[in-house]
Amino acid sequence: QVQLVQSGGDVKKPGASVKVSCKASGYTFSSYDITWVRQAPGQGLEWMGWISPHNGKTDYARQLQGRVTMSTDTATNTAYLELRGLRSDDTAVYYCARDLGDYGNLNPLGYWGQGTLVTVSS
Amino acid sequence: DIQMTQSPSSLSASVGDRITITCRASQSISISVNWYQQRPGKPPKLLIAAASFLPSGVPSRFSGSGSGTDFSLTIDSLQPDDFATYYCQQSSNNPYTFGQGTRVEIK
Numbered sequence: 001q002v003q004l005v006q007s008g009g010d011v012k013k014p015g016a017s018v019k020v021s022c023k024a025s026g027y028t029f030s031s032y033d034i035t036w037v038r039q040a041p042g043q044g045l046e047w048m049g050w051i052s053p054h055n056g057k058t059d060y061a062r063q064l065q066g067r068v069t070m071s072t073d074t075a076t077n078t079a080y081l082e083l084r085g086l087r088s089d090d091t092a093v094y095y096c097a098r099d100l101g102d103y104g105n106l107n108p109l110g111y112w113g114q115g116t117l118v119t120v121s122s
Numbered sequence: 123d124i125q126m127t128q129s130p131s132s133l134s135a136s137v138g139d140r141i142t143i144t145c146r147a148s149q150s151i152s153i154s155v156n157w158y159q160q161r162p163g164k165p166p167k168l169l170i171a172a173a174s175f176l177p178s179g180v181p182s183r184f185s186g187s188g189s190g191t192d193f194s195l196t197i198d199s200l201q202p203d204d205f206a207t208y209y210c211q212q213s214s215n216n217p218y219t220f221g222q223g224t225r226v227e228i229k
Contacts, residue, residue, distance in 0.1 A: 035218075037166075044220055044221075044222050044223045045158075045160075045166065045209055045211070045220040045223075046220070047217050047218040047219060047220065049216075049217075059216055060216075061216065061217040062123075062216065062217060063217070095165050095166075097165075097166075100168060100171060100177055103171050103172050103175070105213070106153070106154055106156070106171065106172045106213050107156075107213040107218065108168050108171035108177070108213070109156070109158075109166070109168055110168045110171075112165035112166060112167075113165065115165055
């Protein structure tokens with residue numbers, strides 16, 4: 001069965017960087033894009049972007065350009081999200097998710113990691 | 123950016139009720155809308171793909187409709203497990219924005 005297991009929570013100071021991992025299993029890792037979504041405490045969902053493990057192509061949310069890097073390691077079936085220049089409003093649960101498949105580029109997110117809480121505080 | 127405006131932002135309903143949540147896109151997006159359910163402390167769960175398709179394992183009491191700018195999610199005969207927050211999301215243009223969410227509470 002498809003599983004996405006994320007790294008544990010982290011506390012960072014403003015200005016620092018964080019790197020969250022998402023280890024995939026149960027399917028051919030390179031065949032499906034990985035999307036990252038975050039959710040600030042008590043707030044809604046924010047799409048951050050996606051990466052193709054097949055060719056490394058990325059598509060980042062414009063408001064995060066320059067601060068975010070998504071990457072993958074196909075040897076370990078792991079996706080990574082790095083966010084730099086952290087601010088207090090980056091405090092959120094970060095989710096990785098996988099396309100359900102079968103819907104072309106409509107990208108319904110059918111499989112989700114458990115979430116990783118990143119807290120930015122001085 | 124495409125704005126996704128959900129309504130209502132919250133509603134109270136009883137077990138067995140039929141409810142409808144709507145989502146309006148700020149520009150036409152064909153059928154590029156997905157719907158998710160989220161319970162507290164859990165990741166979202168996909169309910170509807172491409173505006174009206176029910177993924178395997180999703181109960182048939184959930185249905186979606188719409189195209190262009192107006193979309194809806196309907197739940198027939200609400201069950202106790204359905205009290206949660208629901209989000210629409212457009213997957214037409216970067217950024218793939220979500221609606222602000224609709225919280226469904228027990229009356």
